[in-house]
Amino acid sequence: MYDVFITKASTYLPNEPVANDEMETYLGLINDVPSKAKSLILRNNKITTRYYAIDREGNPTHTNAQLTAKAIEGLFDEHFKKEDMKLLSVGTTSPDQIQPSHASMVHGELNIGKSIEVNTATGLCNSGMNALNYGFLSVKAGVQENAVCAGSERMSAWMTADKFNHEAENLKLLEERPIVAFKREFLRWMLSDGAGSFLLENKPRADSTSLKIEFIDFYSYAHEIEACMYAGCDKQEDGSLKSWADYPSDEWLKQSIFAIKQDTKILDKYILVKGAESLRSSFDKHNLDPEKIDHVLAHISSGYFKDGLREEFAKKGMDFPPEKWFYNLSEVGNIGAGSIFIALEELMNSGTLKKGEKVLLCVPESGRFAYSCALLTVC
Structure with a gap:
């Protein structure tokens, strides 16, 4: 078994940052009416700028595969050329197509000129960590001597007004208020586009900061809790999900079946509590001392959760x-x-990390409440 190190990190954020008052210029107005929910959601999530892979007319500027490839290209240098890549492992919530796999499309964009092993992790926020874990285990076991791992999203194209206008028109026909349900609109004001990537190798770099991966742990609570974040389906009264394939095709647009949705009631109830429970399990498993942790990077969907997360961790002795x-x-x-990749890249390249420091990564996934965490040591 080999030690595994993140020897380089790279990020790609498309176009210019988009301010809060510009969002509907890019995403459009549902039913030609400004959103009433937008200001409340933005006030709570504390996000001031984000990035979109679309222009002001809603036209695409990048595919998800292109965003991911551009982040990965930043890993190539005199020490590691693209033809040196052995394994490509990527995760995303928002692939450009159902098939082929996202990793295959990224491989094609990179124009490496040779066959390599590829792996795609699907799901939600943890898909990036799943992709990282696949690369970590492959290098650790000696199956591959290096791995490129990435997390990415291109959600803007899912959130443009034209994806919701059919539902609003259908509500008019039913003589109801033509306002799209909050669970569908909520995420329009939360999500951003971009990609981050790591190079994993079995030796640290002597001339720059490397991070040794000590462990990566995963926890799912799907045996206890129903789905909270979902797309390509709709939730039934009993909490089950009805697949897009079981709806007549004319209902796909009328009910915004492919829109990504969030059940905010169970989100508030479980997301922080189960996050603290899962992290406590890892600290007990590895006999970790919370005081020995120097940096905590937690992916949160909204600034609304920042104080609550710290409080829940503290309740569990962390x-x-x-x-x-x-x-x-x-x-x-x-x-x-892509969030945890992009945050760690910023910290890793900030020049503030000191040799021997411990960096903790925490990633929640509200899909059906799954969590991951990782411990890194600065080398």
Whole structure:
């Protein structure tokens, strides 16, 4: 078994940052009416700018595969050329197509000129960590001598007004208020586009900061809790999900079946509590001392959860002081599977990390409440 190190990190954020008052210029107005929910959601999530892979007319400027490839290209240098890549492992919530796999499309964009092993992790925010874990285990076991891992999202194209206008028109026909349900509109004001990537190798770099991966742990609570965040389906009264394939095709647009939705009631009830429970399990499993942690990077979907998360961790005996937490949510937005990559890249390249420090990564996924965490040591 080999030690595994993140030897380089790279981020790609498309176009210019989009301010709060510009969002509907890019995403459009549902039913030609400004959103009444937008200001409340933005006030709570504390996001001030985000990035979109679309222009002001809603036209695409990048595919998800292109965003991911551009982030990965930043890993290539005199020490590691693209033809040196052995494994490509990527995760996303928002692939450009159902098939082929996202990793295959990214491989094609990179124009490496040779066959490599590819792996795609699907799901929600944890898909990036799942992709990282696949690369970590492959290098650790000696199956591959290096791995490129990435997390990315291109949610803007899912959130343009034209994706919701049919539902609003249908509500008019039913003589109801033509206002799209809050669970569908909520995420329009939360999500951002971008990609982050890591190079994993079995030796640290002598001339720059490397991070040794000590462990990556995963926890799912789907045996206890129904789905909270979902797309390509709709939730029934009993909490089950009805697949898009079981709806007549004319209902797909009328009910915004493919829109990504959030059940905010169960989100508030479980997301922080189960996050603290899962992290406590890892600290017990690895016999970790919370006081030995120097930096805490927690992916949160909204600034609304920042104080609550710290409080829930403290209740479980993991009281990390405010100065140890690192966030960039307000500047880059919620990039789902890419968020933890993008945050760690910023910290890793900030010049503030010191040899021997411990960096904790925490990633929640509200899909059906799954969590991951990882411990890194600065080399």
